[in-house]
Amino acid sequence: MxxxxxxxxxxxxxxxxxxxxxxxxxxxxxxxxxxxxxxxTDALTGLPNRRKFDAAFERVLRTAAREQRSVSLLLLDIDHFKSFNDHFGHPAGDQCLKQIGAHLSRSMRRPLDFAARIGGEEFAAVWFDAQPDDARRMAEQLRAGIEALAITAAPAHGPLVTASGGLVHVESPSLAMRSADISARLISNADAALYEAKFGGRNQLSVSRGTDPLGSRGEREVSET
Known part of the structure; x- marks a missing residue:
């Protein structure tokens, strides 16, 4: 023993x-x-990157489908960013994106709302269970807030940085559709609305007004500054 x-x-x-x-x-x-x-995570802005955005957006859509709630998606694109970057240099461009990322991050306050950087100068914002008018108001605040940052490469040099936005809103996504398919359709509609804002002169918000954003592109309503 x-x-x-x-x-x-x-x-x-x-x-x-x-x-x-x-x-x-x-x-x-x-x-x-x-x-x-x-x-x-996007290393420059600290926001979710495209990979995380895709997964998070699909989760929000599944939750909205189960609970019969709405989802709003905004795509934002920085106007003439390539020219800004080429003229003032990449450090100024990076600083511009950081400030915009911080602005978007500060603006998303509810648990299921979030913003992401999904491309070079393209951002997205998602609102869960917001009324259409509220979603439009918040989207316009985000867009106008970028201009209000008064970003220039140096004081009194060059125009202020602005952004164009495309917004789409869906009520109670269908449980019969895959969340990935709904996501792709909404992104396509928001992107089409963003194109309208760009084509219409930039520095504005275009809202997809189709009665069924998952079935057709519908009409666009442009909100100018």
Whole structure:
């Protein structure tokens, strides 16, 4: 039989091993979480990137379908950003995007509302269960807020940075459609509305007014500054 000292030593060794294993597992989980966030976050603005946007948008659509709630999607594109970047340089362009990202992040306050950077100078904002007029008001505030940042490469040099937006709103997405299909249709409609805003002179919001945004593109209503 083992003596008391040997038994106590074995207990201590076992406890030490268990602690190290638990600590290693915890550190490993934190590292995996860090890598996951790194892969789903835009490094420049700190906003969700396109990959995370796609997954989060589909989750919101599934929730809206189950609970029979609405979803609003805004696509924002910075006007003449390539010219701004080429003229003032990439550091100024990066700083511009950082300020816009911070503005969007500050503006999304409810748990299921979020903003993301989905392309070079393109951003998206999603509102869950907002009335159409409220969604339009919030979208216009985001767009106008970018101009209000008064971003220029240097004080009193060059025009202010502005953005154009395309907004689409859907009531109670269908449970019969895949969330990925609904997402693709809404993004397409919002993108078409964004094109209308660009074509109409930029620095404005265009709202998709189709009665069935999942069935047709519908009409556009442009809100000018």
């Amino acid at each position: 083992l003596d008391v000292a040997t038994a106590a030593l074995m207990v201590l060794v076992t406890l030490s091993f268990s602690y190290k294993l638990e600590r290693s597992t915890r550190v490993g989980w934190k590292y995996q979480h860090y890598l996951h966030e790194l892969a789903h």
